[in-house]
Amino acid sequence: MLIICLLFAVFGLILGYSALRFKVEGNPIVEEINAVLPQTQCGQCGFPGCRPYATAIAAGEADINQCPPGGQDGVIALADLLGVEAKPLNEAFGQPKPKSVAIIIEKDCIGCVKCIQACPVDAILGSAKHAHTVISAECTGCELCLEPCPVDCIIMQPIAQSLDNWRMPEPEQGHG
Amino acid sequence: MANLWRFNGGLHLNEHKELSTHTPLRAAEIPAELVYPLQLRPGIQATPLVKVGERVLRGQCLADSGHGFATPIHASTSGIIKSIENRLVPHPSGLAGECLVLQSDGKDDALAVETCGDFRSLTPESVRHLIRNAGIVGLGGAAFPTAVKLAPKMPQQIDTLIINGAECEPYITCDDSLIRSTPAQIIVGAQILMHALGIWRCLIAVEDTMPQALAALQLAQTEIGDLRIEIIAVPTVYPTGGERQLIKVLTGKETPSGGIPADVGIVCQNAGTAAAVFEAIVNGKALTERIITVTGLGIKSPQNLRVRIGTPIKDLVQQCGGYSAQAQRLIMGGPMMGFALAHDDIAVVKASNCILVTSASEIQSDAPVLPCIRCGECANVCPVQLLPQQLYWHSRSDQVENCKTFNLFDCIECGCCNMVCPSHIPLVQYFRFAKGKLMAKVQDATKTEKAKYRHDVRSLRKQKEDLEKAERAKKKKATLEKMQAKTSLKEGDI
Numbered sequence: 137m138l139i140i141c142l143l144f145a146v147f148g149l150i151l152g153y154s155a156l157r158f159k160v161e162g163n164p165i166v167e168e169i170n171a172v173l174p175q176t177q178c179g180q181c182g183f184p185g186c187r188p189y190a191t192a193i194a195a196g197e198a199d200i201n202q203c204p205p206g207g208q209d210g211v212i213a214l215a216d217l218l219g220v221e222a223k224p225l226n227e228a229f230g231q232p233k234p235k236s237v238a239i240i241i242e243k244d245c246i247g248c249v250k251c252i253q254a255c256p257v258d259a260i261l262g263s264a265k266h267a268h269t270v271i272s273a274e275c276t277g278c279e280l281c282l283e284p285c286p287v288d289c290i291i292m293q294p295i296a297q298s299l300d301n302w303r304m305p306e307p308e309q310g311h312g
Numbered sequence: 313m314a315n316l317w318r319f320n321g322g323l324h325l326n327e328h329k330e331l332s333t334h335t336p337l338r339a340a341e342i343p344a345e346l347v348y349p350l351q352l353r354p355g356i357q358a359t360p361l362v363k364v365g366e367r368v369l370r371g372q373c374l375a376d377s378g379h380g381f382a383t384p385i386h387a388s389t390s391g392i393i394k395s396i397e398n399r400l401v402p403h404p405s406g407l408a409g410e411c412l413v414l415q416s417d418g419k420d421d422a423l424a425v426e427t428c429g430d431f432r433s434l435t436p437e438s439v440r441h442l443i444r445n446a447g448i449v450g451l452g453g454a455a456f457p458t459a460v461k462l463a464p465k466m467p468q469q470i471d472t473l474i475i476n477g478a479e480c481e482p483y484i485t486c487d488d489s490l491i492r493s494t495p496a497q498i499i500v501g502a503q504i505l506m507h508a509l510g511i512w513r514c515l516i517a518v519e520d521t522m523p524q525a526l527a528a529l530q531l532a533q534t535e536i537g538d539l540r541i542e543i544i545a546v547p548t549v550y551p552t553g554g555e556r557q558l559i560k561v562l563t564g565k566e567t568p569s570g571g572i573p574a575d576v577g578i579v580c581q582n583a584g585t586a587a588a589v590f591e592a593i594v595n596g597k598a599l600t601e602r603i604i605t606v607t608g609l610g611i612k613s614p615q616n617l618r619v620r621i622g623t624p625i626k627d628l629v630q631q632c633g634g635y636s637a638q639a640q641r642l643i644m645g646g647p648m649m650g651f652a653l654a655h656d657d658i659a660v661v662k663a664s665n666c667i668l669v670t671s672a673s674e675i676q677s678d679a680p681v682l683p684c685i686r687c688g689e690c691a692n693v694c695p696v697q698l699l700p701q702q703l704y705w706h707s708r709s710d711q712v713e714n715c716k717t718f719n720l721f722d723c724i725e726c727g728c729c730n731m732v733c734p735s736h737i738p739l740v741q742y743f744r745f746a747k748g749k750l751m752a753k754v755q756d757a758t759k760t761e762k763a764k765y766r767h768d769v770r771s772l773r774k775q776k777e778d779l780e781k782a783e784r785a786k787k788k789k790a791t792l793e794k795m796q797a798k799t800s801l802k803e804g805d806i
Contacts, residue, residue, distance in 0.1 A: 175763040185767070257766040276763045299351050302405040303748030306708070307741040 166194045172213045174205045177256035178278035180230045185256065193218075204230035205277070236292040237275040238282070242267040244289035251281035251290060317564040319557045321693040322549040323728050325648075327521065328483050328674075332607040335615040337489045340631055342389050346414040346622030347659035349401040350375055352382040353455075360412055366393050371423040371598045373445075374412055383447045383457045386598040387414055388620035390421040400658045402644050404651040411659075414622065425596035431504050436462075439508040439593060446592035447599045447662075451584035452476060452553070453645065455663035458585055462508045464574040470509055474562060474573075475502050477518040477525065477583040478546050480553035481646030484666045486603040487583045489616040491518065491525035494587060495532035501586030502541060504593050509579060512540050515562050516583070519552065520545040550648065551726040555580045557695050569722050584665075604660060606632045610639030610669030619660060625667055626656040638671035647674070648727040682735035690729035690739060696722050700729040700739050707746035712753075715746045723747075 169190035176186070181202040183189040192198035193214070200214040201223050208225055215222035225232070240251070240260070247265040259275045262268030270281075270290075281290050295301065350358045358375035362368055368387040376384035392415045399411040428434060428442070444459035464470055475498065479487040491498060502514045518525050522545075529543050546552055546561050556567045558580065565576040573580050581589075584602060591597045600621055607614035612633030619628060625642070629635060643650040644658075646666055660667070690700035699718055706714040720743060729739045 170764070175760045175767060177763075177767055186764075256770065257763050258770050259766075274762070274766065276759075297405070297407065299401065299403055299405065299407055299409045300355055301752075302403075302407060303752055304404070304741065304744040306745045307738050 163191075163194055166190045168217060169193050169214065172206075172210065172217055173203060174210065174276075176205045176276040176278040178205060178276075178280060180204050182229065199223075199226065201226045202229045204232050207232040234294045236277045236294045237272045238270045238277070238279070238290050239272075239293045240268050240270055241289045241291065242269065244287055246287055246289075248286060250284040250286065254280045254284045256280060316544075316546060317561055319549075319552075319560040319695050320697045321695050321728060322551060322557070323693055323731060324548070325482050325550045325731075327548075328607075329485050329488070329521070331483065331609075332485045332605050332614040332616055333488065335613065337493050337603065337616045337618060340617040340619045340623060340628060342416050342418065342420060342620055343623045343627045344416055345394070345624065346388055346391075346416060346620060347399055347624065348374060348385050348412045348414070348622050349399075349659075349661060350385075350396075350410045350412060351401070352377060352379075352385075356382045357410070358382065358385060360396055362393050362412075364393050364395055367391070367417075368393060368414065369421050369423040371425065371600060373447075373598070374414075381457055381460060383444060383449055383459075384598075385412070386447050386600050388600040388622050389414070389416045390419050391416040400655055402653065402658050402661055402664060406654050427596045428593065431507060431593050434507075434593075436508045436510060439504060443508075443589055443592055446588070446597070448585065448588045448592055449599075449662050450582055451588060451602055451662065451665070452582035453649070453663055453665055455661070458581065458589065461574075461579055461581065462505065464509075464579065466574070467510065469577050470511055470574060470579055471513060471577045472563065472579075473502065473506050473509060473511060473514040474558060474578055474580040475505075475514065475516040475583055475586050476553060476555065476558055476580055477516060477522070477529075478553040478558055479522070480519065480548065480550045481648050481666075482550075483607050483668055484605050484646050485607075486605045486616055486665050488518075488522050488525050489605075490584055490587060490603050491522070492528050495525075495528040496536065497587045497590040498529070498583050499532050499536050499538065499541060500594065501588070501590035503538060504589050505579075505581060505586060506540065514541045516541060516543045517546050517552075517558055517562060518543070519548045521548045550728065551695055551724070554695065554724050554726060556724070569719055599662065602662065602664075604628065604664055605666040605668075607666065608639075608643075608669040609671035609674055610636055610641070612636050621662055622659050624657055624659050625653070628660070628667060629656060629669070635669060636671075638673075639669050640672050640674075641670045643668040643670065648731075649725060679736045681737055684735055684737060687734060689732045689734065693728040693732050695726060695728065696724060698723055700743075703746070704737065704739055704742055707742040712746045712749045715743075716750065720746055720750070 170187050173186040173190060181189045183192055189198060193200060201211045203210050211225055212222045245267040247267060249264055251268060252260045252262060256278060257274055257276055259271045260268050260281060261271060279292060352358050356377055356379045358377045360375045362374055369390045370387055372387045373384045374387050394413040394415040396412055398408040401409040440459045440462050448458045449455040450458060477487050477491055502516065506514050516529060526545050533541060533543055544562060551557055552561055555573060559565055559567060559573055559578055567573050568575055588599050601618055602621060603616055604619045605616050606628050615632055617628060642653045642656055644653055644664055644667060645651060647668060650668060684701055686701060694700055702718050703715055703720055723743050725740050725744065727740050733739060
């Protein structure tokens with residue numbers, strides 16, 4: 137009896153100690169969900185970025201089909217990760233578009249730096265009263281810079297097919 | 313005769329090689345205009361080292377990139393750089409890419425070269441350096457930089473060099489004609505490659521349907537008398553000329569899935585590459601020409617030509633008598649692994665080994681694609697022992713991820729499965745599609761990762777800025793309060 141009580145006490149101490157020692161910061165599932173999201177930070181899901189959306193999904197406050205840039209593939213990946221049934225993308229949040237990058241029409245730019253502040257990935261270069269430009273390689277196509285521009289000099293240009301990004305198209309499926 | 317092994321599957325194909333082997337090898341004329349695509353490998357762009365309007369000499373370096381997996385481009389003749397512009401390039405996409413255009417002046421003046429004397433006095437590093445700077449890539453078709461292959465990660469593991477003269481694809485005879493015309497160069501090239509690798513064994517493989525090439529090599533071998541080199545005739549089964557298949561046939565070793573021949577102690581080079589290495593090290597010449605087979609029933613007089621790299625295809629066709637009335641389809645490469653071109657105003661590159669113009673009778677029947685009946689013929693002929701029908705189901709049902717578990721990336725796209733499929737399913741096209749999709753996914757993932765990193769860094773910076781702002785505001789408030797207190801005190805004094 138005494139031995140058992142002692143054992144309980146010892147195990148209790150070990151558990152108590154490890155709870156403190158190996159404490160997990162934050163919710164690990166949020167990180168995993170965030171890793172599946174496309175990181176455009178576009179906010180089309182209704183949350184101010186990918187991580188807030190991931191947090192909301194983890195908390196059960198948002199559905200998995202609210203991310204247009206992720207597309208149907210993204211919904212399937214989330215469903216796989218969370219072990220839930222996949223569903224069609226909710227088009228109320230927007231439709232998937234071809235991948236684009238923002239281009240600043242430099243002759244119209246007045247150098248107000250508003251787009252620089254809006255860009256979530258620091259992909260716009262420039263300083264006050266000087267024309268700005270987009271680093272195309274870093275642009276995620278989130279369109280967040282379009283809204284703040286007072287002279288509407290930013291356009292979205294679909295990424296053209298080149299030798300670098302060309303992929304073999306799927307053969308026509310003429311049979312069952 | 314050495315003991316030979318067999319690889320799984322493979323096919324005995326109609327060779328059609330006699331079309332282009334009748335006429336002797338001759339040098340093609342220098343074209344008026346030569347075109348050099350600046351994209352060296354996917355994602356690697358060369359930077360031009362010459363200006364538009366500049367006169368260049370044969371062998372002069374035109375463009376290079378700092379990338380380790382890329383080699384420089386050299387002028388194939390003397391002339392003026394006409395422009396740097398977008399031109400159609402030999403690529404299955406049919407897209408245009410940035411190209412350097414050289415207007416030939418017909419003089420063909422060459423850059424003065426320094427020869428290094430005996431290659432045995434060079435260190436392996438300097439041999440590799442010379443090979444890289446001569447722009448030498450594998451001339452078998454994949455165009456992988458030769459110098460990279462000569463610097464394996466575990467050099468002490470390498471014991472054998474294989475010179476691949478087993479030209480297994482139908483119609484192509486460029487290696488055959490090269491071996492017949494300059495066998496000694498290939499043997500000396502092999503000696504140089506062995507020297508660079510520090511090894512003592514070399515196997516030169518030709519197919520048993522190339523008796524003249526075999527005899528020429530044996531004659532040259534007796535004259536040179538290098539006992540380290542063995543010349544072997546291998547049975548003609550498609551695709552014996554595949555690197556892994558040839559290694560299996562010659563040594564019985566299996567290159568591991570996802571690995572390279574160096575993992576089993578072997579370095580494999582094409583016969584044309586060995587000859588190019590000879591030219592670079594012994595004669596100091598950069599790679600500016602190669603042998604190309606222009607053949608098919610769509611060509612009036614099919615033959616092998618020694619072609620300046622950058623020559624437009626239409627010039628080559630013209631020198632072979634032009635298109636015959638039967639000409640239907642223009643293919644770069646062989647009938648099994650080549651790709652169709654929509655236009656003949658495209659220049660040949662280092663990797664081009666064959667220009668094939670087929671007639672309607674040579675094209676595989678355009679029979680309608682029928683459902684897979686799971687006969688398993690494709691698995692029987694697959695030289696890599698994959699399960700093509702499983703790969704096919706996963707490729708076409710948007711489950712490309714599953715293809716990885718069936719070793720999609722080991723597929724060499726030889727086309728044997730296409731050939732035997734009774735339902736005429738274009739299996740290889742599905743595999744290329746699935747490979748592309750998987751590679752795009754990997755690329756997207758890296759881009760996402762980068763975006764996430766940049767966003768996180770930005771958020772941290774914003775937080776810090778906000779904190780600093782708050783700090784400053786607090787300080788300001790404090791000083792303001794202090795000043796106010798002082799003034800009120802003074803007021804009190806009064």
